[in-house]
Amino acid sequence: MHDVRIVAVADPDAHRAGEAAGRFGAQAFATHAEMLDAVELDAVYICVPPFAHGDAERACIARGLPFFVEKPLSLDLGLAEEIAAEVERAGLITAVGYHWRYLDTVDEARARLADNPAQLMTGFWLDQTPPPQWWWREDASGGQVVEQATHIIDLARFLSGDVTEVFGLASHRPRQDFEGLTVPTATTASLRFASGTIANLAATCLLRWNHRVGLHVFADALAMEITDHDIMIDTGHGRPVRHAEGDPVWREDRDFIDAVQGRENRIRCPYAEALETHRVALAVSKSAATGALVKMEVLRSNPQPFFRQAAAADSGAGASA
Numbered sequence: 672m673h674d675v676r677i678v679a680v681a682d683p684d685a686h687r688a689g690e691a692a693g694r695f696g697a698q699a700f701a702t703h704a705e706m707l708d709a710v711e712l713d714a715v716y717i718c719v720p721p722f723a724h725g726d727a728e729r730a731c732i733a734r735g736l737p738f739f740v741e742k743p744l745s746l747d748l749g750l751a752e753e754i755a756a757e758v759e760r761a762g763l764i765t766a767v768g769y770h771w772r773y774l775d776t777v778d779e780a781r782a783r784l785a786d787n788p789a790q791l792m793t794g795f796w797l798d799q800t801p802p803p804q805w806w807w808r809e810d811a812s813g814g815q816v817v818e819q820a821t822h823i824i825d826l827a828r829f830l831s832g833d834v835t836e837v838f839g840l841a842s843h844r845p846r847q848d849f850e851g852l853t854v855p856t857a858t859t860a861s862l863r864f865a866s867g868t869i870a871n872l873a874a875t876c877l878l879r880w881n882h883r884v885g886l887h888v889f890a891d892a893l894a895m896e897i898t899d900h901d902i903m904i905d906t907g908h909g910r911p912v913r914h915a916e917g918d919p920v921w922r923e924d925r926d927f928i929d930a931v932q933g934r935e936n937r938i939r940c941p942y943a944e945a946l947e948t949h950r951v952a953l954a955v956s957k958s959a960a961t962g963a964l965v966k967m968e969v970l971r972s973n974p975q976p977f978f979r980q981a982a983a984a985d986s987g988a989g990a991s992a
């Protein structure tokens with residue numbers, strides 16, 4: 672983006688930090704604390720594994736720095752709630768990386784469901800096991816639902832509103848080629864929404880390839896299959912597939928930068944919104960571990976708006992991240 676400069680990078684791996692910084696002519700630091708003390712910034716991207724959240728977010732809040740943070744927010748729900756409350760008190764601009772909300776195909780799906788709401792949804796994350804060994808450990812990644820299928824949960828919420836009940840089941844199969852893997856290797860969940868929609872979710876990391884990742888949506892005389900690449904809409908006259916156009920990650924970043932620069936705030940998933948998705952993902956894991964239905968606070972029966980309005984003048988200035 673012509674109006675943004677990456678001026679600093681922090682990573683405990685000095686080689687990786689130096690390599691990344693070198694690509695952009697930025698300074699490299701070993702810790703976020705050193706970086707924040709040394710460089711004047713307009714915004715920060717926090718891209719760390721699930722177990723490493725907390726300190727970087729608090730440091731940004733203390734300095735009044737807008738931040739974009741990767742999902743999932745944290746393995747500790749209490750920590751995520753604490754950060755959300757501090758962000759709210761500070762009136763800080765935040766965004767979370769649920770980029771499926773920025774697919775033009777998802778815009779089309781929402782338009783189709785506006786007057787014909789979903790009644791049933793079926794979500795899938797049927798895939799391989801990612802290589803980072805922290806992902807293999809439930810105490811480091813939170814497991815596949817928390818770390819990956821959270822995208823599908825967020826999309827379901829974006830289409831049908833908030834979740835009120837969750838029941839999950841999980842199983843674990845030891846795997847000789849993934850020594851130390853403790854995450855569930857298969858998970859299913861049933862969800863009830865405040866809107867009346869019901870849904871089921873299936874996830875597995877047992878495969879050696881990406882088999883299916885997406886959400887199937889059913890309404891009155893309407894069936895849709897949504898992936899992060901395309902959409903199929905079936906109204907009884909064939910199964911036409913349309914490919915997504917544009918880059919949803921670029922749109923997500925652009926909305927965050929625009930908000931930081933004082934333009935209209937069109938961020939589709941600020942921290943507080945992501946927290947509601949994260950609650951559901953953690954509830955699936957909790958239910959699967961305890962065998963009990965998890966009832967959640969009833970919030971909104973309608974899908975969330977695309978963006979929040981922000982009455983702020985366009986500063987026209989560039990941003991540093």
